[in-house]
Amino acid sequence: MIINQNIVKSQLKFFELEESENIEEIAKKLSVRIQSTKNIYKYLLLGFFLFLYVVRILFFFIPSTLFYYYIFKLFSVLPSPFNLVTKLVRGYILLDYFENYEKI
Amino acid sequence: MKRFKYIIVGSGPGGSTVLKTLIDLGISDVAVIEEGNKSKNTVMGTYEELIEKYRYGGADIIFSKPNIAYAEGKTVGGGSEVNSGLYHRIPEDVLSQWNSERGINIDQNELLEHYEFIENWLKVETSDEIPSLISKKLIESTEKSDLNYEEIPRWKPLKSIFYDLKEELNLIENTKVVKIIKSGEDFKLICLNKLTKNITELVCSKLIIAAGTFETPKLLKFSGYKLKNNSFSIHPHIKVGAKFDKSLYDGEKVSPYQVKYSKYNSSFGTSINSRQWKALFLSENINTFKKEIPDIDNIGIFYNAIRPYGKGSIKYLKSLNTNILTYKFLEKDIENLIYGTRKLIQLLQGIGATKIILPTSLDIDQSDILKFTKKQFKSLSIHTVHTFSSMAMGDHNSNTDSNGIFNDDGDILISDSSILPGPPGVNPQGPLMALCRRNAIKFIEKTS
Numbered sequence: 001m002i003i004n005q006n007i008v009k010s011q012l013k014f015f016e017l018e019e020s021e022n023i024e025e026i027a028k029k030l031s032v033r034i035q036s037t038k039n040i041y042k043y044l045l046l047g048f049f050l051f052l053y054v055v056r057i058l059f060f061f062i063p064s065t066l067f068y069y070y071i072f073k074l075f076s077v078l079p080s081p082f083n084l085v086t087k088l089v090r091g092y093i094l095l096d097y098f099e100n101y102e103k104i
Numbered sequence: 105m106k107r108f109k110y111i112i113v114g115s116g117p118g119g120s121t122v123l124k125t126l127i128d129l130g131i132s133d134v135a136v137i138e139e140g141n142k143s144k145n146t147v148m149g150t151y152e153e154l155i156e157k158y159r160y161g162g163a164d165i166i167f168s169k170p171n172i173a174y175a176e177g178k179t180v181g182g183g184s185e186v187n188s189g190l191y192h193r194i195p196e197d198v199l200s201q202w203n204s205e206r207g208i209n210i211d212q213n214e215l216l217e218h219y220e221f222i223e224n225w226l227k228v229e230t231s232d233e234i235p236s237l238i239s240k241k242l243i244e245s246t247e248k249s250d251l252n253y254e255e256i257p258r259w260k261p262l263k264s265i266f267y268d269l270k271e272e273l274n275l276i277e278n279t280k281v282v283k284i285i286k287s288g289e290d291f292k293l294i295c296l297n298k299l300t301k302n303i304t305e306l307v308c309s310k311l312i313i314a315a316g317t318f319e320t321p322k323l324l325k326f327s328g329y330k331l332k333n334n335s336f337s338i339h340p341h342i343k344v345g346a347k348f349d350k351s352l353y354d355g356e357k358v359s360p361y362q363v364k365y366s367k368y369n370s371s372f373g374t375s376i377n378s379r380q381w382k383a384l385f386l387s388e389n390i391n392t393f394k395k396e397i398p399d400i401d402n403i404g405i406f407y408n409a410i411r412p413y414g415k416g417s418i419k420y421l422k423s424l425n426t427n428i429l430t431y432k433f434l435e436k437d438i439e440n441l442i443y444g445t446r447k448l449i450q451l452l453q454g455i456g457a458t459k460i461i462l463p464t465s466l467d468i469d470q471s472d473i474l475k476f477t478k479k480q481f482k483s484l485s486i487h488t489v490h491t492f493s494s495m496a497m498g499d500h501n502s503n504t505d506s507n508g509i510f511n512d513d514g515d516i517l518i519s520d521s522s523i524l525p526g527p528p529g530v531n532p533q534g535p536l537m538a539l540c541r542r543n544a545i546k547f548i549e550k551t552s
Contacts, residue, residue, distance in 0.1 A: 015387070015393060016394055032155060033154075033155070033163070036155060036160055036161030037160050037161060037164075039425065039426050040428070041160075041165075080171055091163075095381070095384055096151055098379045098380035099150055099151060099380045
């Protein structure tokens with residue numbers, strides 16, 4: 001899966017939220033949510049995650065969570081539409097994190 | 105190849121209104137094609153609901169300054185299954201404006217029988233429910249001001265009131281119409297089953313398209329029809345968070361109370377009260393998020409929606425089978441959004457809100473919250489669930505005539521929110537259903 005648990009962990013770290021037991025489920029839901037977006041955005045997003053996957057290999061010496069933490073932080077300060085990637089991913093993670101959180 | 109006299113594309117409020125009209129007239133040679141399905145009941149705003157009942161998982165974007173997030177339903181019953189169920193007739197001033205600007209010549213007396221029909225069918229009524237805690241705050245806020253609140257009547261969702269009761273309907277679920285081909289007097293519809301991926305063909309002589317504000321023109325455009333214009337309208341919403349001393353959490357229901365502030369074309373109301381949506385709202389500003397998450401239950405989300413003058417534009421990318429949406433806020437709309445929101449903030453402060461939170465990444469001091477400027481406007485998050493007018497009825501430069509009939513083919517009736525001549529300034533389902541029934545009767549009379 002291109003969208004892995006470390007992406008979720010990195011964003012929970014950004015929000016200073018405790019790691020939930022449902023990280024795997026949140027990552028799966030994130031993947032489904034991205035697959036559900038409009039075709040043009042879906043392909044752009046999947047291309048983006050594939051790009052990150054390759055870059056991640058080059059930066060193998062940086063811990064994965066830290067790598068994604070800074071990548072998304074970098075994208076969040078870029079102008080629209082680039083910052084929307086971070087906004088969308090963070091939004092989806094928060095929705096699923098707090099939906100589970102409510103049930104606890 | 106199956107053949108019907110009438111085929112309706114889309115089972116939302118507009119498509120269902122035409123179906124009901126045909127059935128009541130004793131016409132049964134009709135099929136409804138719906139891209140979604142009769143999903144099970146879901147909880148508002150949850151992952152399950154967004155994936156099952158919304159197009160694109162509830163996330164699409166209209167590019168603007170600032171960008172606008174929007175969502176629309178994709179399920180049997182369409183928008184009536186996922187919205188708050190608030191019912192309005194078309195306001196008198198709005199209808200007058202539509203008549204003068206679009207030349208449609210409709211008066212309230214003509215619509216009266218259609219309003220009454222819709223209200224009886226959908227069992228539109230005010231409820232005896234006790235207002236939610238957040239709605240009580242909205243009500244309380246008006247008591248100390250010059251504004252009044254009103255309880256808006258609600259309808260019953262179409263699935264439970266219509267589709268679940270009528271097994272004999274030719275409802276074809278999980279099926280997307282990908283192309284319309286005109287062949288002589290007939291329409292051949294190329295349909296894709298979303299589950300099996302099989303392609304089937306259906307034939308009809310009269311076609312009703314009710315696929316929604318953006319899907320209806322897209323289907324026509326990609327089928328080779330000519331559109332006179334590519335504009336659309338919305339009701340932009342700004343959310344405002346207000347923190348109080350006590351918890352406002354009493355479940356996720358949205359109570360049907362609204363406040364009108366006509367000076368700035370504004371309507372105030374309350375938003376979904378679930379923790380995950382409040383967390384999403386707070387995440388616009390990371391400092392606010394970290395500080396306020398522990399008190400999330402004390403925060404209520406309110407909104408200011410305006411009836412704007414600006415318009416959006418649709419661009420079609422045929423090679424990608426998609427559309428790109430852009431919107432231009434006019435100066436007057438920005439002023440109305442800012443000044444209307446200021447009034448909402450004043451109302452909330454007047455009932456003891458200890459903190460006001462705006463959906464922006466900017467750090468704004470509480471003492472400056474009422475000084476929010478036009479410059480800062482671009483940093484706000486705007487959203488909408490009300491989109492319309494891409495196939496607006498009218499005489500001038502319109503995609504449909506004053507009876508909702510498509511200008512490029514007189515055997516196609518458009519029957520969804522896309523036909524509204526402009527922003528109604530109220531929740532659009534009531535207005536669009538009344539117009540759709542009026543148009544459906546004329547279309548059936550003409551084509552029978």
